[in-house]
Amino acid sequence: MQIRDLVREDIRNLVPYEPHPYGDVIKLDANENPHTFPAPVIKEIFETLTGDVFTRYPDPLGNELRKAIGQVTGASPENIILGNGSDELIQLLLQTFGGPGRRVVIPAPTFSMYKIHGQITGTEPVEIPRNSDFTLDEERLLAEMQVAGTTTAFIATPNNPTGTVVPVAQVRRILEQVDSLVIIDEAYIDFGGQTCLPLIREYPNLVVLRTFSKVALAGLRLGYLTADTAVVRELLKVKQPYNVNAFSQAAARAVLRNWQYFRDQIEEIVAERERLEAEMGKIKGIDVVPSKANFILFRVPVPAAGLHDALLESGVLVRKNPGITHGLEQCLRVTVGTRQENDFFLEKLTKLIPI
């Protein structure tokens, strides 16, 4: 008998998340904010921490933070649940609404954790290929969402790794025709696209997922979801009571109070994204997928894995294997960095593509 034989059969073959090599490289692989966290906000965070923040358990619902999120999103605090990153909320949704005999519909290519959490929770992941321009194949998606046992569907907008968006009118059309939960993942909404948040009041089966990771707090792990109170009530039965630590709650509140710093950084990232797209488009053989997020998917005229490794050797880490359909084997994904980082990346990329 080996330990492996004791593991649930349906998860025995999962592959652990592979940490990327760090070293002294420019990190453009994980869609983080490349700018320095504003010093005045760090100071403010520490000023709000009193001794018992560390000795006492945190507020299990994060009520102060829920109130602050409510003020900026227009949602009521009772409609919000905080998570240890939105990754945890994806798992929570599938633990609560998925499970053996149930299906989760996933328009692919997209963020890999929907499928992985599907597998971990024993939910059957049903991947629906997007159209060739990465728009949703609405007819097929609806047909699959109407199959018995389908309780959830995850749609990211802007989508990772494509950077493409789903129009709100299309989300509304889908919501009108299905009973399953439709989870709209807006992890990159600060960089483009239109939010579905106002639809929460109209559709009890809509969940909107957000995160602080892409703009401010990837290292502190803070995500949230907004949904009808009936959905929130069910999720709270399954959520770990103290899932979000007190330090992260305090930091997120300070981030919201000081949003002007982050708004400036977002504007800079969006401007750099547009410049990068234009400059990359000038390199012969490179095809850029126009993005509304803080990263760019691009097709390359040489073997993608080799180019990834050569870029890494030159000092820039980008994301390889962004997908296995739609020709994504021939693509890489680069996160928009600072102007200086982007210039460095462009210089190395140009050198590595044969003329």
Ligand SMILES: Cc1ncc(COP(=O)(O)O)c(C=O)c1O
């Ligand atoms: C679409 C999408 N959703 C969710 C996440 C997870 O974010 P978090 O850091 O909040 O767990 C990511 C991270 O890359 C993402 O791309």
